[in-house]
Amino acid sequence: MTKIKDSSKNTRIIIIISVVFFGLVATGYFLSNDEKRELNEFGSLSEGTIVAIDHRLSRGDYVTYEFYVKSKRYTDNQRMEGDVRIGDRFKVLYSIKNPNKSRILFDSLLKK
Numbered sequence: 001m002t003k004i005k006d007s008s009k010n011t012r013i014i015i016i017i018s019v020v021f022f023g024l025v026a027t028g029y030f031l032s033n034d035e036k037r038e039l040n041e042f043g044s045l046s047e048g049t050i051v052a053i054d055h056r057l058s059r060g061d062y063v064t065y066e067f068y069v070k071s072k073r074y075t076d077n078q079r080m081e082g083d084v085r086i087g088d089r090f091k092v093l094y095s096i097k098n099p100n101k102s103r104i105l106f107d108s109l110l111k112k
Helices: 002-042
Strands: 043-056 060-069 072-079 089-095 102-110
Touching: 002 043, 002 089, 043 102, 060 089, 060 102, 072 102
Parallel strands: none
Antiparallel strands: 043 060, 043 089, 060 072, 089 102
């Protein structure tokens, strides 16, 4: 009887952990799609500068960039694409509704 109770308890724990995990993944997916949709609908361009490069063990290299909208500085980070150096300047697509939502456009390196 004890083995059955333990097995049932373990099964419930696994189910709860699975539901929480998939809920977090789904939330991240929907937030990412919401940001893409907002940038498509309300996107505007600014110039951004790479201010840091960070290696995340399980996720790869990320850049931190800053850009200005109406004299206010915004900072964001994104997975690095290609050969990028601190100080490189790129176009940044940001939402005019919420400039905290932005994407650096790695295919638009600006001349120094």
